Amino acid sequence: MSLTHHTNAVVTNPTPSCTRSTAPLSSLSLRQLCQLPHAAVQPQQRMAVMRAMRAVLTDPSTLLSTADARKVAALAHYLCDWPLLQMMLDRGLWQPVVAEQVMPAIQLGQFDRALGTVTQALATGNTSDQLQALSQALVPLLRQLPCPVAALQQDAIRLTPLQFHHVADFIWQYADPAISRLCNLPMFPSAEHWLTWLYLCQQEPARHLFAVMHAEYGFIGSVSLQVFDGIGFFYYWLGADFQGQGYGPAAVDVLMQLGRQYLGMQCCYAKVFDYNLISNKAIRKLGFQHLTLRALPPAEAEVFYYLGSKQSLADHHRCLGLLLQQMNSGIDLAELPPQ
Numbered sequence: 626m627s628l629t630h631h632t633n634a635v636v637t638n639p640t641p642s643c644t645r646s647t648a649p650l651s652s653l654s655l656r657q658l659c660q661l662p663h664a665a666v667q668p669q670q671r672m673a674v675m676r677a678m679r680a681v682l683t684d685p686s687t688l689l690s691t692a693d694a695r696k697v698a699a700l701a702h703y704l705c706d707w708p709l710l711q712m713m714l715d716r717g718l719w720q721p722v723v724a725e726q727v728m729p730a731i732q733l734g735q736f737d738r739a740l741g742t743v744t745q746a747l748a749t750g751n752t753s754d755q756l757q758a759l760s761q762a763l764v765p766l767l768r769q770l771p772c773p774v775a776a777l778q779q780d781a782i783r784l785t786p787l788q789f790h791h792v793a794d795f796i797w798q799y800a801d802p803a804i805s806r807l808c809n810l811p812m813f814p815s816a817e818h819w820l821t822w823l824y825l826c827q828q829e830p831a832r833h834l835f836a837v838m839h840a841e842y843g844f845i846g847s848v849s850l851q852v853f854d855g856i857g858f859f860y861y862w863l864g865a866d867f868q869g870q871g872y873g874p875a876a877v878d879v880l881m882q883l884g885r886q887y888l889g890m891q892c893c894y895a896k897v898f899d900y901n902l903i904s905n906k907a908i909r910k911l912g913f914q915h916l917t918l919r920a921l922p923p924a925e926a927e928v929f930y931y932l933g934s935k936q937s938l939a940d941h942h943r944c945l946g947l948l949l950q951q952m953n954s955g956i957d958l959a960e961l962p963p964q
Contacts, residue, residue, distance in 0.1 A: 852888045
């Protein structure tokens with residue numbers, strides 16, 4: 626899957642013939658889903674197609690042949706719909722080799738489940754080199770988690786470290802150009818650029834970068850927390866289909882608890898562009914306090930927020946200024962007016 630293909634939010638491809646009808650995409654039949662050209666699904670159509678697959682598979686009247694099941698699984702794989710593939714596995718509708726069976730669990734950050742499946746296969750005599758390699762790769766993934774798995778979950782939301790194998794998941798949700806513009810994040814002209822960016826992020830010991838996973842729909846966004854000497858800085862973004870439904874606050878709540886309990890974080894700062902009205906409103910709802918500090922040009926549109934014990938404006942100026950330097954943000958704060 627090309628990153629460039631999915632960063633264009635404008636539909637430039639013609640609507641596939643199997644979807645040219647007055648019925649919404651979410652009402653596609655099993656036959657239409659099986660005939661749907663994968664590459665014709667645009668990011669803004671993905672959610673409707675995922676809903677259509679769920680409707681078909683949960684309909685008791687659906688007669689799913691082995692060939693149809695393979696086609697639906699292939700479509701789900703292309704769309705990075707790992708929860709749907711897990712549902713098909715659990716119901717015996719999809720029965721690939723073990724290495725493919727564990728892929729949804731790995732993508733969702735369920736490394737314990739994946740390792741259990743591989744271990745069971747090895748114990749029953751399946752000692753292929755591929756399974757041995759999977760077993761050896763899964764153990765360090767479990768060990769590198771910054772806290773117990775249970776601490777990374779709240780209701781339908783689960784955090785898992787952002788990994789290279791999330792590249793296709795990231796592409797689908799990052800397709801909306803407003804995300805990079807409003808969150809001051811990079812544009813990624815290719816998958817290779819994204820992989821390089823993630824590698825560089827992973828080299829920063831203070832940065833903890835997570836994928837946000839939804840129990841029913843998989844990857845829906847990302848959160849990041851950097852902690853320097855007990856002072857944190859965070860940001861988050863969600864794909865367009867999942868905004869305004871409480872998933873962002875849930876992910877941030879998990880992130881804040883992680884920072885306090887396992888990363889030594891005592892307080893946290895954040896920044897939002899002044900014209901990003903939705904994010905400014907959301908961060909206040911999370912309990913963050915608006916600070917009257919200003920940034921020097923060209924960063925004068927930044928608005929700063931704080932969560933923690935009460936401090937003077939001078940203390941905020943000093944702590945936030947140092948934090949921005951430690952993060953190599955390139956942002957300098959304006960001097961405080963004389964008291």
